[in-house]
Amino acid sequence: MTVTNLFDDLRARADGENFTEIMSREGVCIERIVSSGQSTPPDKPHRQTHDEWVVLLAGSADLRIEGEAERNLRPGDHVFIAAHRAHWVTRTAKDEPTIWLAIHFS
Amino acid sequence: MTVTNLFDDLRARADGENFTEIMSREGVCIERIVSSGQSTPPDKPHRQTHDEWVVLLAGSADLRIEGEAERNLRPGDHVFIAAHRAHWVTRTAKDEPTIWLAIHFS
Numbered sequence: 459m460t461v462t463n464l465f466d467d468l469r470a471r472a473d474g475e476n477f478t479e480i481m482s483r484e485g486v487c488i489e490r491i492v493s494s495g496q497s498t499p500p501d502k503p504h505r506q507t508h509d510e511w512v513v514l515l516a517g518s519a520d521l522r523i524e525g526e527a528e529r530n531l532r533p534g535d536h537v538f539i540a541a542h543r544a545h546w547v548t549r550t551a552k553d554e555p556t557i558w559l560a561i562h563f564s
Numbered sequence: 565m566t567v568t569n570l571f572d573d574l575r576a577r578a579d580g581e582n583f584t585e586i587m588s589r590e591g592v593c594i595e596r597i598v599s600s601g602q603s604t605p606p607d608k609p610h611r612q613t614h615d616e617w618v619v620l621l622a623g624s625a626d627l628r629i630e631g632e633a634e635r636n637l638r639p640g641d642h643v644f645i646a647a648h649r650a651h652w653v654t655r656t657a658k659d660e661p662t663i664w665l666a667i668h669f670s
Contacts, residue, residue, distance in 0.1 A: 462641065462642070463641050483669065485592070486667070488617060533571065534569040534571035536569070536586065561592070562567065563592065
């Protein structure tokens with residue numbers, strides 16, 4: 459699917475969390491993520507092998523990164539998540555889509 | 565200046581176009597740009613030596629890229645601008661800040 463507008467095609471609402479690659483090139487991948495109420499199970503943190511920068515563009519979420527205080531994210535808030543660092547999205551809005559833009563550095 | 569929220573600290577309104585580096589690492593720079601009515605002079609196009617991906621997050625703008633039709637950009641619209649390609653932001657909103665997020669690939 460080509461997404462020319464990050465706020466369009468929010469089909470994820472019915473189908474669970476949705477991932478769309480916007481652009482990929484050596485060392486960098488730009489991805490849109492649409493959440494609709496999902497959260498990370500406490501015993502199954504995300505933990506990836508690459509650094510990631512992410513900004514919340516719409517909706518709201520709570521994010522916990524290993525060793526840091528939990529943060530409530532509103533549109534525009536951005537976060538750097540270092541490789542191998544466990545993190546949990548402990549809440550995403552249930553009444554509206556939560557749209558993230560993630561830059562993955564591989 | 566550290567900007568932890570892309571929609572905060574929009575001091576550019578009074579001072580012309582404003583550029584804030586959000587993050588920089590080998591090969592990639594993430595930058596926020598805040599425009600407040602500026603446009604590119606027809607005889608002085610932007611033309612950079614690296615590829616750029618940019619998304620308009622707030623406000624509105626018209627963008628012309630050499631060899632392509634002019635586009636009216638609304639929040640969420642994203643564009644890839646290849647290195648060395650002349651481009652002009654022919655309009656940005658005068659009544660509200662226009663916020664861009666640019667990923668520069670060096």
